[in-house]
Amino acid sequence: MDILKIATFNINGIRSRLPALLEWLEREGPDVVCLQELKAPDAAFPINDIHAAGYGAIWHGQASWNGVAILAKGMDPLESRRGLPGDEGDTHSRYLEGAAHGVIVGCLYLPNGNPQPGPKFDYKLAWFERLINYAAGLYNSGHPVVLAGDYNVVPTDEDIYNPRSWLKDALLQPESRERYQRLLAQGWTDSVRARYPDERIYTFWDYFRQHWQKNSGLRIDHLLLNAELAPRLRSAGVDRWVRDRPRASDHAPTWIELDMGAKKEGAKRQRSTLKRSNTPSKITAWSP
DNA sequence: ATGTCGTCTGGAAGACGA
Numbered sequence: 001m002d003i004l005k006i007a008t009f010n011i012n013g014i015r016s017r018l019p020a021l022l023e024w025l026e027r028e029g030p031d032v033v034c035l036q037e038l039k040a041p042d043a044a045f046p047i048n049d050i051h052a053a054g055y056g057a058i059w060h061g062q063a064s065w066n067g068v069a070i071l072a073k074g075m076d077p078l079e080s081r082r083g084l085p086g087d088e089g090d091t092h093s094r095y096l097e098g099a100a101h102g103v104i105v106g107c108l109y110l111p112n113g114n115p116q117p118g119p120k121f122d123y124k125l126a127w128f129e130r131l132i133n134y135a136a137g138l139y140n141s142g143h144p145v146v147l148a149g150d151y152n153v154v155p156t157d158e159d160i161y162n163p164r165s166w167l168k169d170a171l172l173q174p175e176s177r178e179r180y181q182r183l184l185a186q187g188w189t190d191s192v193r194a195r196y197p198d199e200r201i202y203t204f205w206d207y208f209r210q211h212w213q214k215n216s217g218l219r220i221d222h223l224l225l226n227a228e229l230a231p232r233l234r235s236a237g238v239d240r241w242v243r244d245r246p247r248a249s250d251h252a253p254t255w256i257e258l259d260m261g262a263k264k265e266g267a268k269r270q271r272s273t274l275k276r277s278n279t280p281s282k283i284t285a286w287s288p
Numbered sequence: 289a290t291g292t293c294g295t296c297t298g299g300a301a302g303a304c305g306a
Contacts, residue, residue: 012293012294012306013293013294013295015294015295016293016294016295017294037294037306039294039295040295063295063296064294064295064296064304064305065295065304065305065306112305112306114305114306120305152306206291206292206293206306207291207292207293207306208290208291208292208293209290209291209292210291211291247293249293250292250293250306
């Protein structure tokens with residue numbers, strides 16, 4: 001078996017949450033990790049600790065807010081994009097993309113958009129449109145692609161404990177949901193929902209009113225797969241134990257497992273040919 | 289409207305974003 005575990009985790013401040021991150025990496029051992037809300041400038045990214053844990057990384061930080069990173073076990077991801085196209089004036093660090101362990105990984109932190117309506121909601125919708133435009137090309141690139149991160153969208157009322165007190169929130173607005181559906185309509189598979197069509201799955205519990213203790217959660221962290229990867233999906237889950245720790249992030253790591261072994265003999269032969277011809281030069285090995 | 293966090297400013301408590 002050739003299983004690849006890919007996770008996304010809104011860490012909500014990588015400096016204050018570094019011990020939690022290291023504990024989680026050690027215990028769960030994901031192969032690829034997308035992090036959001038680093039809340040730290042580039043120079044404050046704890047690359048030495050991450051190396052010591054056996055991971056390479058690329059990151060795009062920013063003082064105080066936002067910030068995204070991609071970690072890969074035993075190697076540095078090969079960066080392929082930093083920031084979404086379509087707005088040269090956008091200063092937020094919300095999109096980072098790279099190749100690692102045979103997949104293209106897009107790591108995103110979609111704007112929260114509250115309060116709504118207002119300029120922040122407008123920014124969210126505009127950013128979403130840029131993502132949709134860019135994702136179309138990614139979907140059809142012919143490469144195996146996962147688009148993972150904090151989408152700040154509750155796709156349906158089945159993805160929240162109770163929508164009543166959130167009806168005016170940017171995460172549930174029809175405009176937000178319509179864009180998420182339009183992204184999926186390109187062909188992307190919402191992997192956690194595909195694996196659990198009928199279950200309540202949450203990835204985020206805010207700090208208010210004891211929502212974690214009451215399991216009043218939302219599903220807003222998503223891993224989307226294109227047609228090259230969707231048939232390889234084997235399992236999915238949420239590492240809720242991380243959310244239960246003292247001083248935890250308000251999100252829990254959300255993950256999938258892909259079977260990267262060839263499905264057919266023909267495909268296997270084709271894949272090893274590809275590997276021989278152009279893979280080694282494109283992957284940067286990293287040694288501790 | 290409220291709830292609770294992390295971060296920044298400025299050098300304490302408050303603003304901001306989520």
